[in-house]
Amino acid sequence: MHSSTLAVRTHRPVLLVAGILCIAASLRAPITALGPLLELVRESFALNASQAGLLTTLPLLAFAAVSPLAAPVAHRWGLERVLFAALMLLVAGIVLRSAGSAAALYAGTCVIGGAIAIANVLLPSLLKRDFPQHVARLTACYALAMIAAAGVMSAVAVPLHRALGAGWPASLATAAGLPLLAALLWLPQLRFRTTSAPGLSSAPASASVWKAPLAWQVAAYLGLTCFVYFAAIAWLPSILLEAGDSSAHAGAMHGWMQLAGAVPALLLMPLMQRMRDQRWISFASPALSALGLVGLMTLPALTPLWVFAFGMGMGAALILSLAFVGLRAGNQRIAASLSGMSQCIGYLLAAVGPTLIGFLHEAAGSWTVPLVVCTVLCVAMCGLGLSVGRAVHIEE
Incomplete structure (x- = not known):
């Protein structure tokens, strides 16, 4: 990163930190939202316990498969752009999961896991680059945002299902609001990278x-x-x-x-x-x-x-x-x-x-x-x- 670019970023830390925290808030809530609704999902598709358990395992397997790819991709396209793309992919996965078919349910769950894996890997690198003196404090902040959003989404999943009156797919789809908000807050950061992210x-x-x-x-x-x-x-x-x-x-x-x-x-x-x-x-x-x-x-x-x-x-x-x-x-x-x-x-x-x-x-x-x-x-x-x-x- 050029010194002039770094100066611009460090003079606008509030917007950057807000974007980081909103990205963090998007990294668990789409997964935890499924738990309270799992029995309804099982009834809809007549899933047995193993098939339902796969919905918990798939994102974790996606994390493991995609995580090693995040750094090379960020080096090629730029860290800011790849984080934005991960947010858009996460929105797409949430929408696909709520499409109403069993195939879409499993496919969307895999996409969600892959998108979250990319952001999981790149956020620590971003903190190391832009806030080298505050890594521990900001890590605690984004972990808090991640846990709090996940807890809130778990708590409201069933009430949303009842209030919306459109079945569990509509309740699960509301989880897309978090990555959409994060993407909007992240838009100003896209101008800081063109081709590559030095150091990746x-x-x-x-x-x-x-x-x-x-x-x-x-x-x-x-x-x-x-x-x-x-x-x-x-x-x-x-x-x-x-x-x-x-x-x-x-x-x-x-x-x-x-x-x-x-x-x-x-x-x-x-x-x-x-x-x-x-x-x-x-x-x-x-x-x-x-x-x-x-x-x-x-x-x-x-x-x-x-x-x-x-x-x-x-x-x-x-x-x-x-x-x-x-x-x-x-x-x-x-x-x-x-x-x-x-x-x-x-x-x-x-x-x-x-x-x-x-x-x-x-x-x-x-x-x-x-x-x-x-x-x-x-x-x-x-x-x-x-x-x-x-x-x-x-x-x-």
């Missing part, structure tokens, strides 16, 4: 990232976080129902866990700016989640407390995983390649998590074994956090 040349950085032990630590931390968190998203209501809770209480606890995940975004913003490194918080976050899981198994009478502790720990770990991309990268090019690598591995594990945990439950006949496995993975993350939290960088 993918080949050398990509090679160095895949060979760097620290990069694998970043990827492993994100991967384990995604595995445990998405398994909980998929199975927590079933775990609580089997323990004797009502469906209403199980649903409320599911929302409570997601709300807890937003708390660290507020707490980590001031903390991470003052830290010399992130070792203790990288250790404490999965430790808190492990405590929540152990409490859930041993003292179920305090379920709200344990669910909140688990959600808060996982929320903090997710924010740290995203922040590590910028904090551990030596430059913007490495940040883009590290983001693609870590999210590819992370979301492959996320796609495996719900299925493997469900299989363990069926094989064991109870939820104890799956919960113990998730606890062990959280403990492994504690050890990994002491290493990945060090203030070191991946260099070319």
Whole structure:
């Protein structure tokens, strides 16, 4: 980026940050909106449990498949343009998913996952380039926007279905409003790129990232976080129902866990700016989640407390995983390649998590074994956090 262009951008940070936050708000809501409506979707197309579960797995597989492609594409066409194209692709995927046929439902879900994957990868690179001194704080802000929008969309999906009177497709289609707003706010940024985005040349950085032990630590931390968190998203209501809770209480606890995940975004913003490194918080976050899981198994009478502790720990770990991309990268090019690598591995594990945990439950006949496995993975993350939290960088 030329210095004159950088000067123009840095004199207009409010519009740029608003665009970033609106993009972030678009990256989970289209997926979480489906959960409350899933039973209605199943009834419409007579889907069995496996076919319905595929609607959760497909976006995660798309994340893994598309993430490594984002940096080379951004290098060729420019980071701003590719982010705008991803928003338009996301709108198209949401509309296609709501077209009313089973084929469109699955195809639209894949398109949504691919579009989100591109923006997921490029946002950390954008922060590293334009706000190198504020990576941790802005990562926490966009994680908060992402989680809050997802929670709101989950809460309003069923009321919108009832209010609109046009079936679940109309309710799902309303999720297109977020990426449309983000695209409008992003339009002024398109004039800052014409052909290429300096610092995103993918080949050398990509090679160095895949060979760097620290990069694998970043990827492993994100991967384990995604595995445990998405398994909980998929199975927590079933775990609580089997323990004797009502469906209403199980649903409320599911929302409570997601709300807890937003708390660290507020707490980590001031903390991470003052830290010399992130070792203790990288250790404490999965430790808190492990405590929540152990409490859930041993003292179920305090379920709200344990669910909140688990959600808060996982929320903090997710924010740290995203922040590590910028904090551990030596430059913007490495940040883009590290983001693609870590999210590819992370979301492959996320796609495996719900299925493997469900299989363990069926094989064991109870939820104890799956919960113990998730606890062990959280403990492994504690050890990994002491290493990945060090203030070191991946260099070319």
